[in-house]
Amino acid sequence: CRIKKATKIVVFSSILIFADTRETGFVNAITSAGVSFSVTKACSLGSSISCYCDPTKLPDLNITDRWEWAGCDNFQFGYLKSKEFLDDWFRKRRDFKAMLLSHNYEAGRLAVTNSMRIICKCHGMSGTCNLKTCWHKLPHFRKVGDLLKKQFDGAVKVMAGNDGKRFIPEGATIKDPRKQDIVYSEESPNYCLPNKKIGSLGTRGRECNRTSMGVEGCKLLCCERGYDTMVYTIERDNCNCRFYYCCKIKCQICQEKRTVSRCF
Template sequence: MEMRPVLVAICLLLVTPITGSFWTVGSQLVMDPMLVCKKTRRLKGKLADICRKEPSLLKEIAKGVQVGTRECQYQFRNRRWNCTTVRRSLKKILLRDTRETGFVNAITAAGVTYAVTRACTMGDLVECSCDKMTSKGNRLAKFARTVEAKKSLPTEGDWEWGGCGDNVNFGFKKSREFMDAPYRKRSDIKTLVKLHNNDAGRLAVRNFMRTECKCHGLSGSCTVRTCWRKMPPFREVGNRLKESFDGAAKVIPSNDGHSFITEGPTIKPPGRFDLIYSEDSPDFCKPNRKTGSLGTTGRQCNSTSPGVEGCELLCCGRGYDTRIVKEKVNCQCRFRWCCEVTCNTCLVKKTVNTCR
């Protein structure tokens, strides 16, 4: 399936203020990520600068949206809501303020941070480069104060900062400028929740950087090590945000009108890494145009699993149909010297269960 048009739609939905008139125009902007800039001529501030002066950065941002979407679909592949990119569903999800909305915002902000940072390291952006930290640099002093940094710093032997680390601060900054700029002057509950979840996604990348080192010395000895900072694999970012999704806290507006509090007095106030929401999620069992639910009819399930991917839960108690399908697989593989593997093609039967 061609993903690019719907991913562009996600990008547009995430960076444009939620207004009734936007959805009329935004539904047509599905062919080019640059349209987020071309169709919004009254842009101001940092977002306008990116649109008008940094087209290469805009391309990396679009890649980041794809990174986030693929990870979202992986994390929710076995759940009733499977992070579908079908526009009639996703648009409704993003209009609401559920757990699912929070995860989409967080993983997309993380994906943009990740893609822009990686582009800096690879030299694909003229606006930035890799992060060349030094033992006397201010960046090191600031970084070393974080808890995760102290856990990952080398504890044995002599070492020094060097090499070409990931410039995550640049990626963090550009993700915030592009995704948060349209909402900075608003203080309604949906905006506060969105900005919080965006930051939680970015922090899942920046605050979990790891240290990598290379040895220097004669005959393979490790007299001195040069170390640099590297982003975690994005799968780890997705896993971390998925855990936050499972433990997300429901919030309500506070009396001052500029912040939020948890719905119940016994609920622990959310931290910067936690995801939050203000609306309960639908059950996603049946199609519902109002909520964006596509239902689970036709989804494949696992009849032997008691978990969320099991037929009982995924099919919402409606039952499931079973059929036997045949598929071609490689079999009877042989290794031939040197260096070739030859296989036969076999037909195997596979049981497929689908929700009614």
């Protein structure tokens, strides 16, 4: 069952990847972020022989004591390799689609760069901290994904400018997109109902959270069609285990109830 679902997701992505929707913008951004993150991680672990520790100093670090730079998370190298790998195919293109793609790739790379942390360690007798060693530290990729999810929620719809070299926000009240913002030009299709043409499976039968007001909540995920709630009783092995001297472990089989809601 899992293999079938994974296959359908791949087909869905391949069909919609050429549409400039906000979902496509998110996919492009997080792909770029993943390349940048993976290359940087490989550098710090010594898995790549083509990179080196980051020699960049800390220009904005407010430290009154003496400090030394000891960084090895070379995020600048990861940034450049991601740009070289992903942006190469449309370097000679100047059309609107290439501009959107380039912008969202850059947004993904900036999500990694902006999530970097500065870590410092004190040295000295009895914790006097006469010397500090500081370095940049990669965040967990989950944090990068959460940042891009916020950018996805606030994605900016744009259209091509008259000069053909830039894009402008669609609508007079919409702010100009920043470099770290995800942009798109086409409205998303309706994912609520099955659509073989775009590969959408719809949300009928999807498990939802009836107490949540977020996207996983039944109201949004079920597209206001309603949902059904059932209570299941499941058996769980290795419950209430006890050790008996010597030397046995006896466990019980416990029953627990689980409440599941699914979309109509």
